[in-house]
Amino acid sequence: MFETLKKLFTPAQALEPSEVRDFLDKHKTGTYTLLDVRQPSEYKREHIPGATLIPLPQLGDAFDQLNPEKPVIVY
Protein backbone atom coordinates (compact mmCIF):
# COMPACT_ATOMS: atom_id res chain seq x y z
CA MET A 1 0.00 0.00 0.00
CA PHE A 2 2.83 2.39 0.80
CA GLU A 3 4.42 1.75 -2.59
CA THR A 4 1.07 2.43 -4.27
CA LEU A 5 0.64 5.73 -2.45
CA LYS A 6 4.23 6.66 -3.18
CA LYS A 7 3.74 6.06 -6.91
CA LEU A 8 0.45 7.91 -7.02
CA PHE A 9 1.67 11.00 -5.22
CA THR A 10 5.05 11.34 -6.93
CA PRO A 11 5.10 14.77 -8.64
CA ALA A 12 3.63 14.46 -12.11
CA GLN A 13 5.53 15.21 -15.28
CA ALA A 14 3.66 17.80 -17.34
CA LEU A 15 2.84 16.80 -20.89
CA GLU A 16 1.62 19.14 -23.60
CA PRO A 17 -1.75 18.21 -25.18
CA SER A 18 0.02 17.05 -28.35
CA GLU A 19 2.26 14.79 -26.25
CA VAL A 20 -0.77 13.31 -24.49
CA ARG A 21 -2.42 12.68 -27.86
CA ASP A 22 0.74 10.94 -29.06
CA PHE A 23 0.81 8.85 -25.91
CA LEU A 24 -2.83 7.82 -26.28
CA ASP A 25 -2.32 7.02 -29.98
CA LYS A 26 0.76 4.91 -29.36
CA HIS A 27 -0.43 2.96 -26.32
CA LYS A 28 -3.08 0.27 -26.40
CA THR A 29 -6.27 1.04 -24.46
CA GLY A 30 -6.17 -0.59 -21.07
CA THR A 31 -2.41 -0.21 -20.64
CA TYR A 32 -2.70 3.24 -19.04
CA THR A 33 -5.18 5.16 -16.90
CA LEU A 34 -6.55 8.47 -18.08
CA LEU A 35 -7.74 10.10 -14.87
CA ASP A 36 -10.21 12.98 -14.63
CA VAL A 37 -10.10 14.54 -11.15
CA ARG A 38 -12.76 17.18 -11.72
CA GLN A 39 -16.32 17.19 -10.49
CA PRO A 40 -19.08 14.99 -12.04
CA SER A 41 -20.82 18.01 -13.57
CA GLU A 42 -17.60 18.99 -15.35
CA TYR A 43 -17.05 15.42 -16.55
CA LYS A 44 -20.64 15.31 -17.82
CA ARG A 45 -20.15 18.49 -19.85
CA GLU A 46 -17.07 17.11 -21.59
CA HIS A 47 -14.28 14.68 -20.91
CA ILE A 48 -11.49 13.02 -22.82
CA PRO A 49 -12.94 9.73 -24.10
CA GLY A 50 -12.01 6.80 -21.91
CA ALA A 51 -11.20 8.91 -18.84
CA THR A 52 -11.91 7.48 -15.39
CA LEU A 53 -13.56 10.00 -13.08
CA ILE A 54 -12.31 10.21 -9.50
CA PRO A 55 -12.92 13.72 -8.13
CA LEU A 56 -9.88 15.06 -6.32
CA PRO A 57 -11.44 15.05 -2.82
CA GLN A 58 -12.16 11.33 -3.22
CA LEU A 59 -8.81 10.34 -4.67
CA GLY A 60 -7.29 9.32 -1.37
CA ASP A 61 -10.12 6.89 -0.61
CA ALA A 62 -10.31 5.54 -4.17
CA PHE A 63 -6.61 4.99 -4.83
CA ASP A 64 -7.10 1.20 -4.83
CA GLN A 65 -9.11 1.62 -8.05
CA LEU A 66 -5.91 2.67 -9.80
CA ASN A 67 -3.38 0.13 -10.95
CA PRO A 68 0.04 1.45 -9.86
CA GLU A 69 1.72 -0.57 -12.61
CA LYS A 70 -0.06 1.44 -15.30
CA PRO A 71 1.03 4.97 -16.21
CA VAL A 72 -1.52 7.57 -15.18
CA ILE A 73 -2.31 10.71 -17.14
CA VAL A 74 -4.29 13.08 -14.98
CA TYR A 75 -6.22 16.24 -15.83
Add this chain to the structure above:
Amino acid sequence: MYNLSGGIKAWEGQVAEGPVELNMDMVRGDETPVEVIRLAYGMEHSLGEFYKAAKSTAGDTEVAGLLATLSDVENKHKAYLIELGKSIDPLGTSAEKLETEVASTTLEGGFDSAEFLQRNEKFMKSIPDLLDLSMMVETQALDLYVRFAGKIENDQAKQVLYKIADEEKGHLAALGELRNARA
Protein backbone atom coordinates in the same frame (compact mmCIF):
# COMPACT_ATOMS: atom_id res chain seq x y z
CA MET B 1 2.46 9.91 -13.42
CA TYR B 2 1.74 12.55 -16.05
CA ASN B 3 -0.28 15.72 -15.95
CA LEU B 4 -2.03 17.21 -19.00
CA SER B 5 -0.64 20.71 -19.15
CA GLY B 6 -3.48 23.23 -19.33
CA GLY B 7 -6.08 20.62 -18.43
CA ILE B 8 -9.01 19.78 -20.67
CA LYS B 9 -9.32 23.42 -21.72
CA ALA B 10 -6.05 23.00 -23.60
CA TRP B 11 -7.17 19.71 -25.16
CA GLU B 12 -7.65 19.92 -28.92
CA GLY B 13 -8.78 16.38 -29.58
CA GLN B 14 -12.23 14.87 -29.51
CA VAL B 15 -14.24 15.02 -26.30
CA ALA B 16 -17.05 12.81 -25.09
CA GLU B 17 -19.99 14.04 -23.08
CA GLY B 18 -22.47 12.63 -20.61
CA PRO B 19 -22.32 11.40 -17.04
CA VAL B 20 -20.34 8.39 -15.88
CA GLU B 21 -23.57 6.35 -15.70
CA LEU B 22 -24.63 7.02 -19.31
CA ASN B 23 -25.70 3.72 -20.93
CA MET B 24 -24.00 1.69 -18.22
CA ASP B 25 -27.31 -0.16 -17.80
CA MET B 26 -26.39 -1.97 -21.03
CA VAL B 27 -23.95 -4.15 -19.08
CA ARG B 28 -24.39 -6.15 -15.88
CA GLY B 29 -20.72 -6.50 -15.05
CA ASP B 30 -20.50 -10.29 -15.24
CA GLU B 31 -20.57 -10.62 -19.03
CA THR B 32 -18.45 -13.24 -20.71
CA PRO B 33 -16.16 -12.28 -23.59
CA VAL B 34 -18.66 -13.65 -26.12
CA GLU B 35 -21.51 -11.68 -24.55
CA VAL B 36 -19.41 -8.53 -24.84
CA ILE B 37 -18.74 -9.28 -28.51
CA ARG B 38 -22.47 -9.80 -29.06
CA LEU B 39 -23.21 -6.43 -27.46
CA ALA B 40 -20.59 -4.60 -29.52
CA TYR B 41 -21.78 -6.37 -32.68
CA GLY B 42 -25.30 -5.11 -32.08
CA MET B 43 -24.07 -1.58 -31.64
CA GLU B 44 -21.87 -1.68 -34.77
CA HIS B 45 -24.79 -3.15 -36.71
CA SER B 46 -27.10 -0.34 -35.63
CA LEU B 47 -24.64 2.31 -36.73
CA GLY B 48 -24.16 0.59 -40.07
CA GLU B 49 -27.93 0.51 -40.53
CA PHE B 50 -28.14 4.20 -39.66
CA TYR B 51 -25.54 5.06 -42.32
CA LYS B 52 -27.42 2.92 -44.87
CA ALA B 53 -30.75 4.57 -44.04
CA ALA B 54 -29.17 8.02 -44.20
CA LYS B 55 -27.60 7.19 -47.58
CA SER B 56 -31.00 6.29 -49.01
CA THR B 57 -32.26 9.80 -48.25
CA ALA B 58 -29.08 11.72 -49.13
CA GLY B 59 -29.59 14.22 -51.94
CA ASP B 60 -25.90 14.91 -52.48
CA THR B 61 -23.96 12.16 -54.32
CA GLU B 62 -20.71 12.95 -52.49
CA VAL B 63 -22.47 12.69 -49.12
CA ALA B 64 -24.12 9.45 -50.24
CA GLY B 65 -20.69 8.13 -51.22
CA LEU B 66 -19.23 8.92 -47.82
CA LEU B 67 -22.21 7.33 -46.07
CA ALA B 68 -21.64 4.17 -48.12
CA THR B 69 -17.97 4.19 -47.04
CA LEU B 70 -18.92 4.70 -43.38
CA SER B 71 -21.40 1.82 -43.61
CA ASP B 72 -18.65 -0.39 -45.09
CA VAL B 73 -16.34 0.47 -42.19
CA GLU B 74 -18.98 -0.71 -39.74
CA ASN B 75 -19.20 -3.97 -41.69
CA LYS B 76 -15.43 -4.31 -41.29
CA HIS B 77 -15.82 -3.75 -37.54
CA LYS B 78 -18.45 -6.50 -37.50
CA ALA B 79 -16.12 -8.82 -39.41
CA TYR B 80 -13.39 -8.09 -36.86
CA LEU B 81 -15.77 -8.96 -34.03
CA ILE B 82 -16.73 -12.23 -35.72
CA GLU B 83 -13.05 -13.22 -35.98
CA LEU B 84 -12.43 -12.19 -32.39
CA GLY B 85 -15.46 -14.21 -31.31
CA LYS B 86 -14.26 -17.26 -33.26
CA SER B 87 -10.84 -17.04 -31.62
CA ILE B 88 -12.53 -17.23 -28.20
CA ASP B 89 -15.44 -19.58 -28.95
CA PRO B 90 -14.87 -21.20 -32.37
CA LEU B 91 -17.99 -23.39 -32.30
CA GLY B 92 -20.34 -20.84 -30.74
CA THR B 93 -19.59 -17.86 -32.93
CA SER B 94 -20.57 -17.27 -36.53
CA ALA B 95 -21.72 -14.37 -38.67
CA GLU B 96 -25.15 -15.99 -39.02
CA LYS B 97 -25.55 -16.43 -35.29
CA LEU B 98 -24.57 -12.86 -34.52
CA GLU B 99 -26.79 -11.44 -37.28
CA THR B 100 -29.84 -13.30 -36.00
CA GLU B 101 -29.13 -12.21 -32.43
CA VAL B 102 -28.89 -8.57 -33.37
CA ALA B 103 -32.02 -6.81 -32.20
CA SER B 104 -30.52 -3.65 -30.92
CA THR B 105 -31.78 -0.27 -31.96
CA THR B 106 -29.13 1.43 -29.93
CA LEU B 107 -26.44 3.06 -32.01
CA GLU B 108 -22.81 2.52 -31.22
CA GLY B 109 -22.55 5.68 -29.18
CA GLY B 110 -25.57 4.71 -27.11
CA PHE B 111 -28.25 6.53 -29.15
CA ASP B 112 -31.58 5.27 -30.44
CA SER B 113 -31.04 4.93 -34.20
CA ALA B 114 -34.43 6.12 -35.52
CA GLU B 115 -34.56 9.08 -33.17
CA PHE B 116 -30.92 9.86 -33.95
CA LEU B 117 -31.54 9.93 -37.70
CA GLN B 118 -34.45 12.30 -37.24
CA ARG B 119 -32.53 14.57 -34.89
CA ASN B 120 -29.44 14.80 -37.07
CA GLU B 121 -30.85 15.13 -40.56
CA LYS B 122 -29.16 18.52 -40.90
CA PHE B 123 -25.73 16.86 -40.69
CA MET B 124 -26.47 14.83 -43.79
CA LYS B 125 -26.22 17.85 -46.06
CA SER B 126 -22.46 18.34 -46.24
CA ILE B 127 -19.32 16.21 -45.98
CA PRO B 128 -17.74 18.22 -43.11
CA ASP B 129 -20.96 18.08 -41.07
CA LEU B 130 -21.35 14.36 -41.70
CA LEU B 131 -17.73 13.75 -40.68
CA ASP B 132 -18.26 15.79 -37.51
CA LEU B 133 -21.32 13.71 -36.67
CA SER B 134 -19.54 10.45 -37.37
CA MET B 135 -16.58 11.51 -35.21
CA MET B 136 -18.95 12.42 -32.40
CA VAL B 137 -20.61 9.02 -32.51
CA GLU B 138 -17.29 7.15 -32.69
CA THR B 139 -15.94 9.22 -29.78
CA GLN B 140 -18.96 8.36 -27.66
CA ALA B 141 -18.50 4.70 -28.64
CA LEU B 142 -14.83 4.71 -27.63
CA ASP B 143 -15.75 6.28 -24.31
CA LEU B 144 -18.57 3.80 -23.74
CA TYR B 145 -16.43 0.74 -24.46
CA VAL B 146 -13.80 1.89 -21.95
CA ARG B 147 -16.47 2.62 -19.33
CA PHE B 148 -17.93 -0.84 -19.93
CA ALA B 149 -14.46 -2.32 -19.37
CA GLY B 150 -14.31 -0.53 -16.02
CA LYS B 151 -17.50 -2.30 -14.88
CA ILE B 152 -16.95 -5.75 -16.36
CA GLU B 153 -15.19 -8.20 -14.05
CA ASN B 154 -14.01 -10.89 -16.49
CA ASP B 155 -10.48 -10.00 -17.55
CA GLN B 156 -10.75 -11.57 -21.01
CA ALA B 157 -14.01 -9.64 -21.58
CA LYS B 158 -12.22 -6.45 -20.51
CA GLN B 159 -9.47 -7.14 -23.02
CA VAL B 160 -12.09 -7.63 -25.76
CA LEU B 161 -13.48 -4.19 -24.96
CA TYR B 162 -10.02 -2.64 -24.98
CA LYS B 163 -9.37 -4.18 -28.41
CA ILE B 164 -12.66 -2.80 -29.73
CA ALA B 165 -11.81 0.61 -28.24
CA ASP B 166 -8.50 0.50 -30.13
CA GLU B 167 -10.41 -0.21 -33.36
CA GLU B 168 -12.50 2.89 -32.64
CA LYS B 169 -9.33 4.93 -32.03
CA GLY B 170 -8.06 3.91 -35.46
CA HIS B 171 -11.39 4.72 -37.06
CA LEU B 172 -11.45 8.12 -35.36
CA ALA B 173 -7.94 8.90 -36.54
CA ALA B 174 -8.95 8.09 -40.13
CA LEU B 175 -12.06 10.26 -39.85
CA GLY B 176 -9.95 13.05 -38.37
CA GLU B 177 -7.64 12.99 -41.38
CA LEU B 178 -10.61 13.12 -43.73
CA ARG B 179 -12.07 16.02 -41.74
CA ASN B 180 -8.78 17.95 -41.69
CA ALA B 181 -8.58 17.63 -45.45
CA ARG B 182 -11.95 19.41 -45.59
CA ALA B 183 -11.14 22.18 -43.10
